[in-house]
Amino acid sequence: MPTASPAALPIRRLTLRDLTACADLSEDRGWPREEHKWGFLLTSGTGYGIDDPSGGLVSACVVTRYGPQERPDLGAIGMVLVAERHARKGIGRRMMRQVLADLGPTPLTLHATPYGRPLYEELGFKVTGRAEMIRGHFTPDGSEAGVATRAATAEDLAAILRLDEEVVGTDRTHIVTRLPAFADLLHIAEEDGRITGYAAAWPNMDTHVVGPLIARDTRTAKALLASLAARTDRPLRTDIDVRHEELLSWAKSRGLESVAFNAVMTYGITELPGDWRRRFAPVTVAAV
Numbered sequence: 001m002p003t004a005s006p007a008a009l010p011i012r013r014l015t016l017r018d019l020t021a022c023a024d025l026s027e028d029r030g031w032p033r034e035e036h037k038w039g040f041l042l043t044s045g046t047g048y049g050i051d052d053p054s055g056g057l058v059s060a061c062v063v064t065r066y067g068p069q070e071r072p073d074l075g076a077i078g079m080v081l082v083a084e085r086h087a088r089k090g091i092g093r094r095m096m097r098q099v100l101a102d103l104g105p106t107p108l109t110l111h112a113t114p115y116g117r118p119l120y121e122e123l124g125f126k127v128t129g130r131a132e133m134i135r136g137h138f139t140p141d142g143s144e145a146g147v148a149t150r151a152a153t154a155e156d157l158a159a160i161l162r163l164d165e166e167v168v169g170t171d172r173t174h175i176v177t178r179l180p181a182f183a184d185l186l187h188i189a190e191e192d193g194r195i196t197g198y199a200a201a202w203p204n205m206d207t208h209v210v211g212p213l214i215a216r217d218t219r220t221a222k223a224l225l226a227s228l229a230a231r232t233d234r235p236l237r238t239d240i241d242v243r244h245e246e247l248l249s250w251a252k253s254r255g256l257e258s259v260a261f262n263a264v265m266t267y268g269i270t271e272l273p274g275d276w277r278r279r280f281a282p283v284t285v286a287a288v
Contacts, residue, residue: 009058011098014047021057022047025081028056032205040182040202041079041286044174048095058083059091063099064287065106066170073170074273075103077110078286092116096123100267108267111239111285113260120265128271129264131285132248135207135237136256138229143250147223152186152198159195160188167214168288169274175283184208187227189220199224200283201232210238213281218246221280225251238281247280 014022016039023033041047045064052058061080067073077099082092100108100123111131112120121127152160157177164176179186183200185208190196197215201208210228215221221244229236236256240248241264252258262285266272272288282288 009050009053011048011050011095014042014049014060014062016042018042018047018049018057018060021049022060022079025057025060025083026079028083029081031081034204036182036202037204037284037286038079040178041284044178045076045287048099050091050095052083052086056083058086059095061095061099062286063103064175065103066168066172066175066288068171072103072106074269074288075106075108076286076288077108078284080110080116092119093123096120105268107269109269109272109288110265111262111282112265113262117263117265123267125265125267126270127263128266129276130242131239131262131264131282132242133237133239133259133262133285134248134251134256135235135259137235138226138251139255140226140230141254144219144222144226147189147196147220148191149187149189149223149227152180152188154180156188156195156198160198163195163198164212164214167275167278169272172288175287179283185228185231187224189215189224196220197224197278199228199281201228201236203234204237206234207237208232208234209284210236211281211283212279213238213240214278215280216278218244218250221247222250239285240281241276241279243276244280 041062049060050058059082065072183202185201197220199213
């Protein structure tokens with residue numbers, strides 16, 4: 001029997017059993033394998049994939065929904081990948097059209113590389129912001145002192161959830177409650193017994209990715225970043241909204257260097273919900 005064209009192969013839901021195949025696909029495209037992140041996304045979101053008859057995956061992506069299950073406030077699309085041997089055949093476009101059809105009226109967002117941006121624009125996504133990836137070993141200088149930070153405890157979770165929903169503008173309980181197991185470090189900033197910010201650092205290959213980073217102001221964001229850096233020997237990596245110029249300038253002065261820029265794109269909304277002034281970095285650019 002003739003082999004079906006990859007463009008005609010069925011799209012199915014991915015599960016944790018597909019973790020290795022997803023990591024293999026990342027590696028095929030020159031990305032890190034990021035198995036820890038893939039596992040997090042596949043359990044907190046919905047994975048889409050196309051099987052390759054010769055083994056592995058032709059394509060994959062993950063959608064994370066936020067808010068009420070029956071009518072989400074927002075959906076984040078990430079990890080959109082097509083195997084190199086099947087690239088430029090319209091498979092990524094077909095995958096995205098399936099996601100758009102499944103999510104219906106749900107507002108959407110994604111972080112686009114320069115390579116992927118033309119496809120998303122063709123599908124109706126608009127650029128509404130930018131994020132700058134920075135990476136490096138952090139060297140403290142004392143300017144972040146004066147804000148009380150500490151490791152979060154189980155007793156802090158309810159307050160963290162309230163702050164997160166207030167700042168992000170939607171319920172991320174299924175994400176935030178997974179952070180203690182997903183991240184190596186979860187810290188809060190507090191003043192007079194009230195949590196004014198929180199941040200996590202999770203392991204990704206040879207780095208610790210800082211995200212989410214939510215803080216009352218830039219001074220608090222600096223203190224949280226410094227408190228995480230003090231607990232790891234790994235380089236830090238994070239993706240900062242470029243409107244936070246002061247934090248970016250300060251982090252670069254402390255040893256982190258610019259790696260890349262991604263376009264923040266939305267579909268069905270003109271900007272992300274919530275308060276961007278207190279939202280400094282996402283959990284990961286594959287989510288929000």
